[in-house]
Amino acid sequence: MAARIGQHTIRLTHPPCVIAHAGLAGKKEKDGPLGAAFDKTFDDVTFGVPSWEEAEQTLLRTAMELAAKKADLPLSKLDLILAGDLQNQCTASSFAFAGSGVPFCGLYGACSTMALSLSVASLLLDCGACSTAAAATGSHFCTAERQFRKPLEYGGQRTPTAQWTVTGAGAAILAATGKKTDPRITHVHFGTITDLGITDAANMGAAMAPAAAKTIGDFLRDTGTAPQDYDLILTGDLGFVGSELLLELLRRDGLNLAGVHSDTATAGV
Amino acid sequence: MAARIGQHTIRLTHPPCVIAHAGLAGKKEKDGPLGAAFDKTFDDVTFGVPSWEEAEQTLLRTAMELAAKKADLPLSKLDLILAGDLQNQCTASSFAFAGSGVPFCGLYGACSTMALSLSVASLLLDCGACSTAAAATGSHFCTAERQFRKPLEYGGQRTPTAQWTVTGAGAAILAATGKKTDPRITHVHFGTITDLGITDAANMGAAMAPAAAKTIGDFLRDTGTAPQDYDLILTGDLGFVGSELLLELLRRDGLNLAGVHSDTATAGV
Numbered sequence: 001m002a003a004r005i006g007q008h009t010i011r012l013t014h015p016p017c018v019i020a021h022a023g024l025a026g027k028k029e030k031d032g033p034l035g036a037a038f039d040k041t042f043d044d045v046t047f048g049v050p051s052w053e054e055a056e057q058t059l060l061r062t063a064m065e066l067a068a069k070k071a072d073l074p075l076s077k078l079d080l081i082l083a084g085d086l087q088n089q090c091t092a093s094s095f096a097f098a099g100s101g102v103p104f105c106g107l108y109g110a111c112s113t114m115a116l117s118l119s120v121a122s123l124l125l126d127c128g129a130c131s132t133a134a135a136a137t138g139s140h141f142c143t144a145e146r147q148f149r150k151p152l153e154y155g156g157q158r159t160p161t162a163q164w165t166v167t168g169a170g171a172a173i174l175a176a177t178g179k180k181t182d183p184r185i186t187h188v189h190f191g192t193i194t195d196l197g198i199t200d201a202a203n204m205g206a207a208m209a210p211a212a213a214k215t216i217g218d219f220l221r222d223t224g225t226a227p228q229d230y231d232l233i234l235t236g237d238l239g240f241v242g243s244e245l246l247l248e249l250l251r252r253d254g255l256n257l258a259g260v261h262s263d264t265a266t267a268g269v
Numbered sequence: 270m271a272a273r274i275g276q277h278t279i280r281l282t283h284p285p286c287v288i289a290h291a292g293l294a295g296k297k298e299k300d301g302p303l304g305a306a307f308d309k310t311f312d313d314v315t316f317g318v319p320s321w322e323e324a325e326q327t328l329l330r331t332a333m334e335l336a337a338k339k340a341d342l343p344l345s346k347l348d349l350i351l352a353g354d355l356q357n358q359c360t361a362s363s364f365a366f367a368g369s370g371v372p373f374c375g376l377y378g379a380c381s382t383m384a385l386s387l388s389v390a391s392l393l394l395d396c397g398a399c400s401t402a403a404a405a406t407g408s409h410f411c412t413a414e415r416q417f418r419k420p421l422e423y424g425g426q427r428t429p430t431a432q433w434t435v436t437g438a439g440a441a442i443l444a445a446t447g448k449k450t451d452p453r454i455t456h457v458h459f460g461t462i463t464d465l466g467i468t469d470a471a472n473m474g475a476a477m478a479p480a481a482a483k484t485i486g487d488f489l490r491d492t493g494t495a496p497q498d499y500d501l502i503l504t505g506d507l508g509f510v511g512s513e514l515l516l517e518l519l520r521r522d523g524l525n526l527a528g529v530h531s532d533t534a535t536a537g538v
Contacts, residue, residue, distance in 0.1 A: 001270065002398040004348070008372050010398045079273070080459055088357045088416075090377045094462055103277050103459035105385065108359045108375035116374065120389065127396025129271040129279045129457070147357075188398070190349055190372035193363055 002126050006222025008189060015186045016125035017178025018118075020071035022063045026141070026167030033267045038168070039066060045140065045167050052142035053087060056169075060085070060096035060138035063169035067134065071173040078102045078173070079130035082117040084109060086139050086147060086165070093136065102134075111208065111237040112191070113137040114170055121174050122185040131176050138169030149201055161203040163239045163265060187223065191215040205242025212238060213249035220255060227260045239265045271395050275491025277458060284455045285394035286447025287387075289340035291332045295410070295436030302536045307437070308335060314409065314436050321411035322356060325438075329354070329365035329407035332438035336403065340442040347371045347442070348399035351386040353378060355408050355416060355434070362405065371403075380477065380506040381460070382406040383439055390443050391454040400445050407438030418470055430472040432508045432534060456492065460484040474511025481507060482518035489524060496529045508534040 002010045023038045030041035047058040060083070068075040081100065083093035084107040097104055109116035117135035124130045142152055144165035150156040174185070194214045198207035212235050220226065227233060238246055243263045250257055271279045292307045299310035316327040329352070337344040350369065352362035353376040366373055378385035386404035393399045411421055413434035419425040443454070463483045467476035481504050489495065496502060507515055512532045519526055 002393075002396050004398070004400070008348070079277070084375075084377060086358075089355075089379060098462040098464050101461055104462050105389065105459055106353075106377035108353060108377040110358060120374065123396060123398050124271075124392055127271050127392060127398075129273070129392050129396075131273070190374055192370055193367040193373050195367050 002123060002188075006224075007218065008192070009219055009222035010123065010188045012122060012126040012186055012188065014126050014176065015184040016122050016174045016176055017182035017184050018172050019175045019178045019182055020067050020073075021170065021172040022066035022070060023170045024059055024063045024066070024168055028141070028164065029166060029168055034264065045142070052140050052146070053092065054095075056085065056087065056092040056138055056140035056143050057096040059140065059167070059169040060092055060136060060171075063138065064097065064100075064134060064136055064171040067136075067171040067173050071175075073132065073173060076101050078132050078134050080105060080121070080124065080133045081136065082107055082121050082133060083136040084113040084117065085137055086110060086144055088147070092138055092140075092143075096138075111204075114236070118172060118174070118185060119188040119190065122188055125174055125176050128176075133174050134171055135174065136169065136171040139165050139167070141165050141167045159202040161200070161205065161239075161241050163204055163237065187219075189215060189219045189222070192218070203241065204237065205239040206245055207242075209238055209242040209245035209249060212242070212246050213253070216246075216257070217250060217253050217255060227255055227257045230260055233257055233261045235261070235263045237265055238263045271392060271457075275493075276487065277461070278488055278491035279392065279457045281391060281395040281455055281457065283395050283445065284453040285391050285443045285445055286451035286453050287441050288444045288447040288451055289336050289342075290439065290441040291335035291339060292439045293328055293332045293335070293437055297410070297433065298435060298437055303533065314411070321409050321415070322361065323364075325354065325356065325361040325407055325409035325412050326365040328409065328436070328438040329361055329405060329440075332407065333366065333369075333403060333405055333440040336405075336440040336442050340444075342401065342442060345370050347401050347403050349374060349390070349393065349402045350405065351376055351390050351402060352405040353382040353386065354406055355379060355413055357416070361407055361409075361412075365407075380473075383505070387441060387443070387454060388457040388459065391457055394443055394445050397445075402443050403440055404443065405438065405440040408434050408436070410434050410436045428471040430469070430474065430508075430510050432473055432506065456488075458484060458488045458491070461487070472510065473506065474508040475514055478507055478511040478514035478518060481511070481515050482522070485515075485526070486519060486522050486524060496524055496526045499529055502526055502530045504530070504532045506534055507532045 026045040085092040121133040194211040295314040354361040390402040390404045463480040
């Protein structure tokens with residue numbers, strides 16, 4: 001059984017373990033500050049398939065196969081795959097896992113899909129609905145540009161606030177029990193949609209910062225914890241502009257994340 | 270705690286109640302066999318807003334507000350909204366519920382989104398992660414035609430196998446406890462992606478029938494039940510062609526759904 005604490009946070013009674021995970025990425029990510037952390041990076045992100053959309057499927061499928069291999073678990077033995085992506089109708093994840101024979105739960109959280117899939121997976125493990133589950137997401141710079149901004153062939157100029165959608169995929173295998181050293185998910189907090197009206201597709205950091213601020217603030221209040229109780233408070237896609245706005249918004253709330261917050265888009269920079 | 274039975278079915282230990290629900294639809298649906306079952310139907314499906322996409326948001330929001338009203342529960346008191354739709358990036362549901370202040374879990378199951386949202390909501394209620402949750406989905410014929418086939422303005426011809434995506438929205442409020450007469454969700458079964466390679470967007474019944482057959486067959490095997498143990502086995506969007514294929518596929522598996530199966534797209538026809 002899970003228990004609700006505060007207004008919206010859920011504490012897991014039997015925190016599930018992340019027994020294995022895999023992260024794959026492209027060339028730009030290899031050259032970035034997290035480059036050494038990926039299991040594998042690829043200079044050719046076409047993966048020899050005819051479209052960027054299929055390349056994204058390949059990345060997702062390969063990440064999942066690698067995570068399952070690390071968990072020493074045949075993919076087909078998983079109780080559930082929870083995944084989503086940025087393509088219309090989440091086609092990347094449904095095609096990536098169509099041949100797996102594993103029950104599938106499609107999720108849509110855009111940049112939050114990895115957190116969302118880990119969250120729902122953890123709750124289903126906590127309550128005994130699954131004994132193993134996989135959480136996954138992926139994106140590809142070239143599909144995301146066509147999808148959300150302009151097709152690459154158009155050669156549009158990028159503004160200083162524009163971010164690069166990652167070419168990469170991540171998969172985590174969760175189990176009800178694991179090794180003592182496996183990381184465990186202890187709390188889940190579903191965020192509330194927070195939209196301050198930013199409509200510039202080239203400034204997603206500003207669009208997302210208010211939601212990140214609300215989620216982190218709500219979580220800290222619900223759990224009665226302070227930023228300094230954590231080694232790291234990580235956001236996914238805020239970039240330079242969004243990270244600055246996040247810290248500013250939280251300061252107004254009396255929360256100081258300086259020194260504790262890191263954003264994957266700017267980590268180590 | 271939930272318990273897994275058979276290969277992929279989950280039996281809920283504390284089956285949650287559907288304490289209220291609302292269904293809204295357009296003119297074509299009003300004239301159909303389920304017309305009298307909707308809470309409200311609308312002859313003008315523009316809802317006075319500038320785009321079909323916004324009209325779909327309005328439908329979804331109105332359905333949710335009506336369901337909450339019937340449950341005698343302020344929307345803001347819900348622990349979680351689980352919803353998805355057919356628009357890119359599930360924009361209809363995220364915009365519909367952006368002002369609600371309620372935590373949001375986005376799901377993508379296309380035609381299965383209502384079942385998917387009810388399923389995940391039920392599991393989260395069963396495990397105590399929520400005490401109330403709403404499951405919702407919506408679609409609009411005019412957004413779906415533009416999204417998946419051709420913009421209406423193009424005036425394309427429809428083939429005999431083409432279905433009409435419903436203009437409508439449904440919302441259900443679930444709670445851990447309810448009245449004795451409230452329907453309860455007792456089992457959840459996440460389907461496995463089943464793709465026999467139908468690529469004709471004007472024949473979705475044929476594309477979806479194999480997945481429906483596998484889900485129903487797997488569920489019956491897992492639970493050790495027969496079609497005749499049920500008053501009704503309902504599918505959502507198979508239409509005439511898909512329904513016939515579903516029965517044919519299940520007959521090959523030794524399962525006879527004749528007289529028990531009904532499809533919402535052809536109900537009563």
